[in-house]
Amino acid sequence: MLLPPFQLHEPTTVAEAVALRQLHPESDFLAGGTDLLPNYKWQLNTRPHVIGLHKVDELRAISPTKIGALATLKQMNMDGALWQEVPVVAQTAGLIASPLIRNSGTLGGNLMLENRCFFFNQSYVWRESIDFCLKAGGTACHVVPQETKCYATFSADLPGPLIALGATFELAGPSGTRRVPAVEFYKNDGIDRHAKRPDELLTFVHLPPTASQYRASYQKLRQRESWDFPELGIAVALKMKGETVEDLQIVANALECAPKLLRDIGSGLRGKKLTDAAIDEAAAAVETQVRPVKNTNLSPSYRKRMARVFTKRALLEARAGGPRRA
Amino acid sequence: MRGHGAVNSRCSLEVLIDEACEELGLDPFAVRLQNMMPPYSHTINDFRITSNGLPECLDKVRTASRWDERWRKMPLGKGLGLGCGFYISGSNLPIHWDVPGMPQSTVHLKIDMDAGVTVHTGAAEIGQGSDTVAAMVVAEVLGIRLDRIRVYSQNTDTAPIDLGSYSSRVTFMMGNAARKAAEEVRRELQQAAAAVVGGQPELFLFQDEMVFDASNPSRRVSFTDAVRKAMDHKGALVARGSFNSTKMGGDFKGATAGLAPAYSMNAYVAEVDVDLDTAQWRCTKVWAAHDCGKVLNRLSVEGQIEGSIHMGLGQVYSESLEYRGPNLRNPNLLDYKIPTSIEMPDVETFLVESNDAEGPFGAKEAGEGPLLPILPAVVNAIHDAVGVRMHELPITPDRLHDQMRLQGGWKKPTPLGKAAAVAVKRGVRRP
Structure with missing residues (x-):
């Protein structure tokens, strides 16, 4: 499928990018393009103006406390300081997509990744042939037909660990910058997905010291x-504080329309020893709290069961010290 | 997709044999060896079987996979499975119904002043190496280097009739046609060589770009000189060869389905590793023995086998066309999941040469046949690993996990000796 025509703008600073956005409300920001451009080719949410961020060099910096939105997934995966201080972030960047996509895909792109669904990520003709779904501008959800909410699945990986680590996202808009905690950024809705206003640009991720x-x-x-x-x-x-848990954050990701911080499960373990039995109990609790729907390849009931298995694996790895650079 | 129609039924049958073996307490290798058709025999539905290298295929993979030490004895989650297959070396029934006597394959061959050979064929080179086969067959007959030969294939202006690249027919049918064309021109060259150095034409042999008298090898001319002599006052040497498969099969309705002048045979053992928590599985190793008669080009045959394993593995691992009503739900290569190089197992190939009496230099097919055994080998290996019998493909982790829950958990299948004792107790008569 051909890329639809659009006018490309190439700002060199964040301020210019935000100004261009105000000038062309019908526009998209373009970083690595590995999500946006394939969607454009399928005529999903195309816009006449595209604001390419590739010259905005101020957004490329990587440090363990502040990562620019234009840092590529490859760079994050190769960054020694990230591996040293927040290895899970470096590791997760390397688990996204394939090496080719990680070469151009960016942190910002992953955080803003469009939610995905069988009935949305299809060609125009396909979507039209079964009557457009809610997300594609129609009137009914094809996944949960009686619903008026969109169930497109949140499919980005990095928000999971970033929420667990208490990150905040920095947004730049016409009236300056503001920060939103990652945990409050996403909404459990496949269409109205996040707290970023249309005129804002996601610029940095801040990790607490x-x-x-x-x-x-x-x-x-x-x-x-x-x-x-x-x-x-x-x-x-x-x-950990000695033998007991001081703080534990568990995020279930890619199961619903947004990542889900399971506060009560984590806080329930505070002050307790993280025994095998405690891990099993927490994992079982995660399984009961997630609500996947049938719009990815594997069945929802299986994904629910696997939430338990993968929680156990995550807790075991965290207890053992977390991931190490291969 | 290769081998359409045969792949799924072969998988079902091989899995059924594995199930029967389990119930009877018999070794899958022993059952196959005991029930095998001998070479040069007829099946009950009147298939004419010529060469059959299946016993040797079975032997190769049994030894290489250390089957007797490991099958049913590996730890829970790891297993071995056997799958066999056979495949037509070209459909006996031509796809043109209304042109009696038209050859199934034809090859035109021309040798001009520079002693360069042009081979014209309608066989379609689709990446499988049919041009190479055409050149190699001609080079073998004329005893010349491959770089003397130019193959012009699938050009409708110049190509003679050929039914196309399907039913794994090209090596057998086009190869035979190419051989006949080369033999026709060879007779002319024998005459020419004898005219130059004396001797009986039919005694002249072709090797290393030389034409020499077998009874007196000092009587020799170069290939080039033989060509020039043969062309004297005539011009280029032209020849043609064709192939028609003989009439075969019974008189009953449907008798023509599956008839072929020869059949490839194969046996694979697959090794799998099933994650007991998630039911995700990987095929970790394949031992693949394929009887393609005579190996004309080792690299090509091995490539065909490895490619077949990748393609077949996709059908067990992840590939399926998912429909929602009339709409294909996964019409793209992200959602239609072809295994990547990461999912590809290590493959050890064994080429078994049964030297078919009618194949070109004894060759049979290596196109679609090598795909068949990988599916049942993997399905049977998963059963050996975790005791779960899957009757639906692809074996996605959710399906396998569901089936495990239905069966009440993973469980290593009963070891052979114990299963045999149970079978005897149930009244199964031992052979």
Whole structure:
């Protein structure tokens, strides 16, 4: 399918990019393009103006406390300081898609990844032939037909560990910048997906200095070990105080329309020893709290069961110290 | 997709044999060896079987996979499975119904002043190496280097009739046609060589670009000189060869289905590793023995086998066309999941040469046949690994996990000796 025509703008600063966005409300920001351009080719949410960010060099910097939205997944996966301080972030970047896609795909692109669904990620003719679904501008959801909400699945990986580690996202808009905690950024709705206003640009991810005190893990299920989107992802961040849990955050990812921080399960373990039995109990609790629907390749009931398995794996890895660079 | 129609039924049958073996307490290798058709025999539905290298195929993979030490004895989650197959070396029934006597394959051959050979064929080179086969067959007959030969294939202006690249027919049928064409021109060259150096034409042999008298090898001319002599006052040497498969098969309705002048045979053992938590599985190793008669080009045959394993593995692992009503739900290569290089197992190939009496230099097919055994080998290996028998493909982890729950958990199948004792107790008569 051909890329539809659009006018490309090439700002060199964040301020210019935000100004261009105001000038052309019918526009998209383009970073690595590995999600946006394939969607354009399928005529999904195409816009006449595209604001390419490839010259905005201020957004490329990577440090363990601040990562620019234009950092590529490859760079994050290769960054020694990230591996040192927040290894789960570096590791997760390397679990996304395939090496070719990671070469151009960016942090910002992954955080803003369009939700996915069988009935949305199809050609125009296909979508038209079964009557457009809600997300494609129609009136009914084809996944849960009685619903008026869109169930497209959240398919980005990095938000899982970033939420678990307490990251905040920096947004630049016409009236300046603001920060939103990652955990409040996403909404459990396949269409109205996040807190970013249309005139804002996601610029940086800030990790709290305490993030490096956590042992974290991200466990991803996918059918093929390359380039498949997650069927589920479990992120955990664990902080120990001696023998007992001081803080534990568990995020169930890629199972619903947004990543889900399971606060009560994590806080329930505070002050307790993280025994095998405690891990099994927490994993079982995760299974009961996630609600996948049938719009990815593997069945929802299986993904629910696997949420338990992958939570256990994540907790075991975190308890053992977290991922190490291969 | 190769081998359409045969792949799924072969998989079902091989899995059924495995199930029967389990119930009877018999070794899958022993059952196959005991029930095998001998070479040069007829099946009950009047298939004419010529060469059959299946016993040797079975022997190769049994030894290489250390089957006797490992099958049913590997730890829970790991297993071995056997799958066999056979495949037509070209459909006996031509796809043109209304042109009696038209050859199934024809090859035109021309040798001009520079002693360069042009081979014209309608066989379609689709990446499988049919041009190479055409050149190699001609080079073998004329005892010349491959770089003397130019193959012009699938050009409708110049190509003679050929039914096409389907039913794994090209090596057998086009190869035979090419051989006949080369033999026709060879007779002219024998005459020419004898005219130059004396001797009986039919005694002249072709090797290393030389034409020499077998009874007195010092009587020799170069291939080039033989060509020039043969062309004297005539011009280029032209020849043609064709192939028609003989009438075969019974008189009953449907008797023509599956008839072929020869059949490839094969036996694969697959090794799998099943994750007991998630039911995700990987095929970790394949031992693949294929009887393609005579190996004309080792690299090509091995490539065909490895490619077949990849393609067949996709059908067991992840590939399926998912429909929602009339709409194909996964019409793209992200959602239609072809295994990647990461999912590809290590493959050890064994080429068994049964030297078919009618194949070109004894060759049979290596196109679609090598795909068949991988599917049942994997399905049977999964059963050996975790005791779950899958009757639906692809074996996605959710399906396998569901089936495990239905059966009440993973369980290593009963070891052979014990299963045999149970079968005897149930009244099964031992052979």
